[in-house]
Amino acid sequence: MTLMPLEGLPRPLPTAAPAPAAPVRSPAAARAVRLAISLLPLLLIGGWAVVDRHSVSDGAARLASADPWWLLVAAFFTCTGWVAAACVRQGAIPERLPPGLLLASQVAAGTANHVLPASIGAHAVTLRFLQSQGIPLARGTASLALYSLVKPVAKTIVLLFFLVAFPGMLHLGALMPDSWTLLLIAGGVAAALATTTVLVAVVRPLRRPLTGFLRTALTDARVLHTRPSRYLPLWIGAAATPLLQGSVIATVGFALGLPLSWAQVVFALLIASTAVGAVPAPGGIGPVDAAMVFTMSAFGAPVGLATATIIGYRVLTIWVPLLPGALVLSALVQRKVL
Structure with a gap:
């Protein structure tokens, strides 16, 4: 019996190695991760409350002895601040956003903003919502870039309006910085601009994404400013934000007997937030508070009463809405809105 040579037979094709199976996350694991993310804001608030318990108890005690009707007005201005923030966010995006969810996202963003510095928390929540x-x-x-640009520009316009509208009532002699301070500020701004220019010119990988980002930002800004339904809430909401914040401080001060007018308190906030607003602190807590106390005392308010006003303002605008804001944040995470 003669065997056929094997060389003439077709050889079987080599089989490819099976690809590694992609990890599959079970629904239970996904729910557990979402639950952990939902509970994280509540845990952060609990830790912060333990660390800052003395300020909370002191502020609550001061508010307990204040005029409740003025505090009710202050609470109204606090809630209106969320509406103003939602208007600015809507005005900075061409697409129409659902009003209810947008407002809820800004309530949640306010809570995140008080946990992380330099508005990082608020921007992160808003970006995830978008x-x-x-x-x-x-x-x-x-x-977000347009939002961050419009707010200081609008605040500067409001500040200039106060300078023109109240030239005699607002005594600025003690608040004007000296020449060395102005020189230091100008040097810091120039150094920041020079560093950014050098980085863009030297680091080539930054050029393309930065160019694309600027192109998108400029195009959207041009389109938005041709639509009154966008640029009106954008600029009006941005200008109303410092007025509402100052109104909260003023009404808390009125509840405690602060001997300053509404215009002086609002102007004090504009000066304080402009002077130290660039310091990265959660929600502006710390530097702005100290500057506010100094500015109001320069206008003639007793230091102790100015301090009590700022403490009461922080309790009313941070600690009172913090738990509801955390619950809204958790609910949005649970509903996969964030």
């Missing part, structure tokens, strides 16, 4: 509404990442980031 992405959940189908907004591309580039456009959402451009809207």
Whole structure:
């Protein structure tokens, strides 16, 4: 019996090695992760309350002896601040956002803003909300940049208005910085601009994403400013924000007997937040508070009463809405809005 040579037979094709199976996350694990993220704001608030318990108890005790009707007005201005923030966020994006969810996201963003410095928490919550509404990442980031640019510009316009409208009532002699302070501020701004320019010129990987971001931001800003339904809430909301914050401080001060007018308190906030607002602190706590006490005392308020006003303001605007804001944040995470 003659065997056929094996060389003429077709050889079987080599089989590819099976690809590693992609990790599959079970629904139970996904729910556990979402629950942990939902509980994280509550845990952070609990830890912060333990660390800052003396300020909370002192502020609560002072508010307990204040005029409740003025405190009710202050609470109204606090809630109106969320509406103003939602208007600015909507005005900075071309697409129409659901009003209810947008307002809820700003309540949650306020809680996140008091945990992380330099508005990082508020921007992160807002960016995640925009992405959940189908907004591309580039456009959402451009809207945050426009939001961050419009707010200080609008605050500067309001500040100039106060300087023109109340020239005699607002005594600025003790508040004007000396020449060395102005020189230091100018040097810091120039150094920041020079560092940014050098980084963009030297580090080539930064050029393309930065160029694309600027192109998107400029295009969206041009489109938004052709639509009154966008630029009106954008600028009006941004200008109203410091007025509402100052109104909260003023009404808390009135509840405690602060001997200053509404215009002086609002102007004190504008000066204090402009002078030390660049210091990265959670929600502006610390530097702005000290500057506010100094500015109000320069206007003639007793230091102890000015301090009590700022403590009461912080309790009313941070600690009172912190738990409801954390619950809203957790609910939005549970509903996959964030």
